[in-house]
Amino acid sequence: MRVLITGGGGFLGVKLAKALAKKGEIRGREITHMTQADLFAPEPVKADFEVEGVALDIGDRASVDAAFAAKPDAVFHLAAVVSGQAEAEFDIGLRVNLHGTLNILEAARHAGNQPIVVFTSSVAVYGGEIPDVIDDFTILNPQTSYGAQKAATEMMLTDYSRKGFIDGRGLRLPTVTVRPGKPNAAASSFMSSIFREPLQGESANCPVSEDYPIWFSAPRTVVANLVHAAEPPAEAWGENRCLALPGLTNTVREMVEAMTNVAGSNAAGLITWNPDPFVQKICDGWRAHLKPEKALRLGFHQDKSFEDNIRWFIEDDIRR
Template sequence: MKIIVTGGAGFLGSRLIRALLAQRGRKGVPEFDGIVSVDLAACPVEDARIRSVTGDIADPAFARGIVGPDTGAIYHMAAVLSGQSEAEFDIGMRVNIDGTRALLEAARATGKAPRFIFASSLAVFGGEMPEVVPENLALLPQSSYGAQKAIGELLVCDYSRKGFIDGRVCRLPTIVVRPGKPNSAASSFASGIIREPLNGEASNCPVPLETKMWLSSPDAVVANLVHALTVEGQALGINRVLNLPGICVTVGEMLDSLERVGGAAPRALVSQQAEQRIIDIVCSWPGNFDVSRPLALGFTRDGDFDSVVRQYKDEFVR
């Protein structure tokens, strides 16, 4: 049995691959033979059990070439992110919708109904929302990325209903703090206002300080993605969609945590210059969720945002 991870060369995908290797045969994770990383670049994790395949996930022939009868599980992490999807509509549609459909069809062709874990986003929501979003709130995305992820969710659920796959839709919180350079996500600033100041660099906060965000550390998200593989389909029932647990924090509270963990000097490096393009996308997203069902199913979350900042500082700041 093999596990496929699309987007395996990225920060989250490569971290997931490391976690799967570490948990192999433990805590319900199956004894898989190897992992296939699928991306536009090779996976940075060096391990004999990993095979890197590069190519276009939206090409049906390519998708069929990587998914076979020995595929036990697929993590579909590859995506064009929110900012780029909004600016380059056709690329977002091709990767985020055509790529998902090609991968689902390849899984269907195996006749084995592999587990299919789809990384979705809270960007599927929009419009007027309650203070705490319930699991059954209707989707009303206010960005192309959100619409593309919503379509992907429906496809995964219907392929599961038909018995073609054993799907789980995991709506990820905004992941903070990501190391490295900013990416094309509209929410990239959420890492930037912590990461750059802790490394002695200036950063800008483009949204109001009272903006509520639904956040998770990389470690918590990866642990939940691994756990999603172990949850039985019967426990999910017909509702294959999970709002992964996060913590509700305002941007102002994020900066307060930055100062508590890093000191006054890093906090002083954060400016506040509004960027309407970012506000229009990020401020359409909900900031708090009812996650009682995922927590009952064994998913977990960070204790507070100070610990999230400390996690990044301890691992990446020298």
């Protein structure tokens, strides 16, 4: 089995590549080759099979077609422009999140081998005049350009699967925290930085109120769910190929308290609380209470507490 990961140089892409390298198979078929693709060729992970890093601009159709020349059997499409940038730079978000994903779907279609396509969507597809608690049948009503781009490509993923071009699986990711590295242009970036930086002895600002609720999941859990997404048979997904992944809901205050329970009180003292109306407005359009019954029925994993997220960040990703 040949595997392609777009966004394969990002933090989730690298963790996913390592998890697949360790697992060594998908649906009982041995992985024989894996490609990590990103804007700049990533350093390939170590595995018992061949792994290559290649440069790929998903907004360029010729580049995408070249990446599909070898007919990958499983595609994990993680590449995207993040929420804050997609809102501030509409054309870039449109090029990457909408047209780039359509390029992936078209290349997968014309490869002719009906590959598994696991696509990372977002809970940003929800918003507006919908119930406070979201279930599997809640309509998509995004209130940001990022959410609209993700929602549009969700529809096409399901249609390409209905037509038999691909075997698609769309995952609406909760906010992934605690992310390693540095802050990015995502409106949700602070949801990692207010824990990551203080745990590393640095200050960080929280731009929203401390009673803001967050639907979140740990990197370990999200990677496990990405791997699992390729496993259930097509018929188990039914007519809608996209779903919300399990997560947990805490307020910012509760998450800071969980960090204090694990790591002591010093870290919390490094958080400042200066509001940012731009970030608050975007975040206010997101929903934080979900009932992902279909995902749980399909065997996807759920976090138990934010304290685990803090422990796993210290074990896996903290800068030492």
